[in-house]
Amino acid sequence: MARNPKSSPIRVLIAKxxxxxxxxxxxxxxxxxxxxxxxxxYAGLRQTPEEIVRAALEEDVDLIGLxxxxxxxxxxxxxxxxLLKKEKAADIPVFAxxxxxxxxxxxxxxxxxxAIFGPGTTLEEIVSTAQRLARSAA
Amino acid sequence: xxxxxxxxxxxxxxxxxxxRVLARVISQVENGDPSVGRVTRALYPRTGKKPIVGVxxxxxxxxxxxxxxxxGRLRDLDQTVGVVAVDPSSPYSGGSVLGDRIRxxxxxDDAGVFFRSMASRGEVGGVxxxxxxxxxxxxxxxxxxxxxxxxxxxxxxxxxxxLATTSVVVLVPHLGDEVQTLxxxxxxxxxxxxxxxxxxxxxxVARRDLAELVGxxxxxxxxxPRIVATSTTQPAGIExxxxxxxxxxxxxxxxxTRRADERRRxxxxxxxxxxxxxxxxxxxxxxxxxxxxxxVDRVVERTTDPHAVAERLVRAIRPR
Numbered sequence: 001m002a003r004n005p006k007s008s009p010i011r012v013l014i015a016k017x018x019x020x021x022x023x024x025x026x027x028x029x030x031x032x033x034x035x036x037x038x039x040x041x042y043a044g045l046r047q048t049p050e051e052i053v054r055a056a057l058e059e060d061v062d063l064i065g066l067x068x069x070x071x072x073x074x075x076x077x078x079x080x081x082x083l084l085k086k087e088k089a090a091d092i093p094v095f096a097x098x099x100x101x102x103x104x105x106x107x108x109x110x111x112x113x114x115a116i117f118g119p120g121t122t123l124e125e126i127v128s129t130a131q132r133l134a135r136s137a138a
Numbered sequence: 139x140x141x142x143x144x145x146x147x148x149x150x151x152x153x154x155x156x157x158r159v160l161a162r163v164i165s166q167v168e169n170g171d172p173s174v175g176r177v178t179r180a181l182y183p184r185t186g187k188k189p190i191v192g193v194x195x196x197x198x199x200x201x202x203x204x205x206x207x208x209x210g211r212l213r214d215l216d217q218t219v220g221v222v223a224v225d226p227s228s229p230y231s232g233g234s235v236l237g238d239r240i241r242x243x244x245x246x247d248d249a250g251v252f253f254r255s256m257a258s259r260g261e262v263g264g265v266x267x268x269x270x271x272x273x274x275x276x277x278x279x280x281x282x283x284x285x286x287x288x289x290x291x292x293x294x295x296x297x298x299x300x301l302a303t304t305s306v307v308v309l310v311p312h313l314g315d316e317v318q319t320l321x322x323x324x325x326x327x328x329x330x331x332x333x334x335x336x337x338x339x340x341x342x343v344a345r346r347d348l349a350e351l352v353g354x355x356x357x358x359x360x361x362x363p364r365i366v367a368t369s370t371t372q373p374a375g376i377e378x379x380x381x382x383x384x385x386x387x388x389x390x391x392x393x394x395t396r397r398a399d400e401r402r403r404x405x406x407x408x409x410x411x412x413x414x415x416x417x418x419x420x421x422x423x424x425x426x427x428x429x430x431x432x433x434v435d436r437v438v439e440r441t442t443d444p445h446a447v448a449e450r451l452v453r454a455i456r457p458r
Binding site for chain 1: 233
């Protein structure tokens with residue numbers, strides 16, 4: 001859908017798949033994106049891939065950010081991607097953050113996760129990457 | 139309906155239950171995309187029949203949780219539900235965190251519910267107008283009940299009255315001065331009061347205070363607002379809440395108030411649309427037309443005043 005990124009804010013879904021309760025990172029990122037002018041739909045903890053994809057479609061987001069610290073990323077991230085594909089919504093870029101070993105990160109990127117942020121990533125980097133991803137999809 | 143044949147493709151898709159198209163057209167409405175007018179107009183005859191329930195109240199009273207429970211109740215009754223949750227945008231960055239989904243639980247494959255978060259985006263008249271259009275899209279999409287959640291502060295709570303057929307004001311025990319100030323604001327719009335967190339101490343006092351206020355009268359019709367105590371954690375009172383909303387909807391029909399209310403809302407909407415257009419036109423012309431620029435300069439120099447210029451403009455305006 002045509003979108004003028006200047007006049008309408010970028011809509012991003014921030015969700016935590018998996019069962020860990022560590023949502024601090026997701027909240028900090030949500031606030032940083034808000035302060036950069038994004039509309040952040042914060043879906044909160046313990047979301048299943050199905051719930052995440054459904055929320056992304058109902059909210060018509062430009063971008064999805066996933067945060068996970070439980071170690072289940074190799075199961076849950078590809079599941080989100082395949083559900084998006086099934087819904088013909090694979091054009092929505094997905095980025096991720098959390099504790100993700102380098103080897104896993106390489107494989108996830110190959111699978112279609114557009115950017116992966118580990119500990120120590122600056123908020124500026126996350127914001128500018130998110131802006132770039134949303135623009136590239138528009 | 140034979141008119142269905144002539145619907146624009148996006149409108150037809152919405153009527154046929156395509157939720158992707160619904161979601162995208164909602165975005166177009168939010169973004170003020172002019173091309174969406176064809177779709178919303180085509181769908182307009184399909185609106186105005188279903189209950190639009192506005193849920194408002196101060197921050198932190200549990201509006202989202204009440205809505206979550208209400209949706210559960212309606213699904214038990216086999217009613218489909220469309221939800222719009224409006225949160226404020228930051229006046230500084232224009233961004234927002236829309237967190238109402240956090241409270242929302244439902245079976246992920248339940249097509250009988252649609253939940254959409256909206257940011258107020260701080261445009262003049264923007265929230266009310268866009269939210270109203272979204273409720274209409276949801277109705278045209280076939281949902282039996284539309285729920286609208288807004289933060290009850292400033293102008294937004296009053297805007298609820300301009301789009302809801304039944305307004306629910308959610309409160310909690312120990313609001314103190316909040317209840318005092320109710321008389322001027324939320325009190326007048328409430329068709330149903332929901333005293334939430336009724337499991338907390340003080341709920342009885344809050345109910346009594348409210349009942350006293352309601353007893354004082356001063357409502358805009360002869361409907362006497364109902365007071366329902368709820369708890370979303372137990373949960374309790376949710377059936378009663380829906381019963382109270384239904385009772386008000388029935389009252390609207392029986393008393394003939396529904397049509398009068400709808401007239402008032404539509405008249406207000408037309409005024410709003412005219413204001414917006416004329417206002418925009420005037421703003422543009424004050425900047426772009428040399429003569430009008432000189433008028434403004436004269437006001438700056440105090441050789442005339444804003445009222446005089448406004449008067450001249452009002453007389454000069456010819457709708458194009």
